[in-house]
Amino acid sequence: MSTSTETIEKLVKQEYKYGFTTEIETESAPPGLNEDVIRLISRKKKEPEWLLEWRLKAYRHWTTLQAPQWPKVHYPEIDYQDITYFVAPKNMSDGPKSLDEVDPKLLETYEKLGIPLHERNRLLGVAVDAVFDSVSVGTTFKKQLGEKGVIFCSFSEAVQEHPALVRKYLGSVVPPTDNFYAALNSAVFTDGSFVYVPKGVRCPMELSTYFRINAENTGQFERTLIIADEGSHVSYLEGCTAPMRDENQLHAAVVELITLDNAEIKYSTVQNWYPGDENGKGGIYNFVTKRGACRGVNSKISWTQVETGSAITWKYPGVILQGDNSIGEFYSVALTNNYQQADTGTKMIHFGKNTRSTIVSKGISAGHGQNSYRGLVKVLKGAANARNFSQCDSLLIGDQCGAHTFPYIEVKNTSARVEHEASTSKIGEDQIFYCKQRAISAQDAVNMIVNGYCKEVFKQLPMEFAVEAQKLLAVSLEGSVG
Amino acid sequence: MTQPILAIQNLSAGVEGRQILKGINLVIRPGEVHAVMGPNGSGKSTLASILAGRDGYNITGGEVIYCGKDLLELDPEERAREGLFLAFQYPVEIPGVNSTYFLKAAYNEIRRHRGQPELDAMEFLTFVKERMKILNVPEDFLKRPVNHGFSGGEKKRNEIFQMAVLEPKLAILDETDSGLDIDALKIVALGVNKLKRPDNAQLVITHYQRLLNFIVPDFVHVLYDGRIVRSGGKELALELEEKGYELIVHRAAVPA
Ligand SMILES: Nc1ncnc2c1ncn2[C@@H]1O[C@H](COP(=O)(O)OP(=O)(O)OP(=O)(O)O)[C@@H](O)[C@H]1O
């Protein structure tokens, strides 16, 4: 019935509360991309020669590539010469200093975002690396982590302080030639986080990076590298927001995870980049390459993502299961509202024997949102007894939105077992009316149903963040029914 | 006389291009139990839906006063918070939403509306367990998602269980008896009787006199083609059972 569908659609109108900008003096490279800009970035960061060469090689390769056309997303062509590739708050472009020297305006910004960096009111039990536009402004709890031998710092700092580790692992999971955006990132990446957890250490607290895009017409290209040495364990969370701007902004990150024997990395994302306004104007293009390699036996990598922001999301966090008995997991909630588009999923590549992977994807489409799950499960010849279980569910709110599923399965070993389940459901008028008849408002009803639907994924998140994610989803769905 | 809980005056309504209710008059006072009977398609569920505030009907005439308020002006959730409860003919499944959580949300909405403090999870559980006894519902009703995978009869029983928790001022039971086995029917009917109070009222829609042996109505109304064509005491149900609608309606049509 059209009258009632309209009421459901009204529920999907959202207020983005992180849309403010910070007025701060910055230093930036001129817009445009060429070898000089790359040299400038590298010089600003006082990088060793090998890294500059690495960047230039990636750049030269990138110039031969074309942006992928296969994702089910639509947007005008991006002019890469129009983007600024390096912006840093003044006095920060040399890289992070102690938190005491950080501009109070920056600290205030993070405070407003709910991420206090200062000693006295830091998040309990969570170490944070805060990245503002192109650089890291500070990392908390460094000393406490250092006592355990855990390295947690900005990428730039890692290049200076731990060059051997960086050189050994950088690009080893996502090579610069991997794809268009990965090549671009490899050429111009500015900062990001670096984590190394030594043998046998269980990281004593959650690690997290908070990414903030502030400047206009800039791209954010961060690089994250996490290495869990034998028998170690770490849980990592990233969060992201950006101001509301009418222009689209590009975010093309690369994340590489490596687990050695018996190690485990749990990587959680709560992505809340500015999604654009209700008419689809503005918002972040989130074109990200995330991949983990279970190098060692019995190792485990688990991705959990809650994607509520961005105008367009293009990401497939995957796991290469090399070590025998290794485990890959992907738990995802992706919400598209208004005119947002998402093409997201995972890749599970089974090399080792007895490797196992689990995929749970929960897509939610509201308004005019378009949501695609795209996943690859590949079992190679040597992967005897490999197992995969995939479950891809779509939930529709209203009847202007769309959900699509593209599962790709390639199995080269006959002892492998791959299971795929999919479902599509719709929040029906009769369900909303039933809730209303029980005194519950339509908005609360939608939130209740959506939360129930996402439960399996939320329970993978660290407790505090599960609550955050729930709230975020509720905000993102505000206005989706009347 | 006390203020009626519900006063329907000359209510006409329909869907696009079709009149379903053609001038309904009905007054329900505190402490009363009314039964509405009528053949398939006569408009019983439509009446219940309109009272509960479902979208999609055109109200073409008349008015409905509920506890002194213009009912048709209120949103469905406001009606519910004011104590109007509908036990659905076809209860809806809500996968993924835990029944306890759902009921607690509903219950606390009503308490908030009345200016009472909300119950926390523990307090609510204690309260709800006590209510469960009235209807003899199994524990796992609370643990499962709302109506999800429930059998037809279980769903009906769950409706009355919700009614027991929410303690409505006016409960409308739309064919709650259909789909229930004999034992369940007795349990549900006895439950409904226990929930009866001098300050609330029940409107029971049914096809079968059998239910009315357990829930004894003060008034029985026959709804036929969108009109209440006859009203009487509980003996009218027996007469209906005996003679069928055609005869009763035919007689009604002839002026006495
Ligand atoms: N949304 C609608 N669109 C079209 N016709 C409708 C709609 N709702 C109800 N009707 C029609 O109105 C009439 C009354 O329906 P209603 O469900 O109220 O009957 P009922 O008395 O409850 O019947 P039953 O005893 O079978 O439950 C039926 O003929 C039905 O088809």
Ligand SMILES: [Mg+2]
């Ligand atoms: Mg009916």
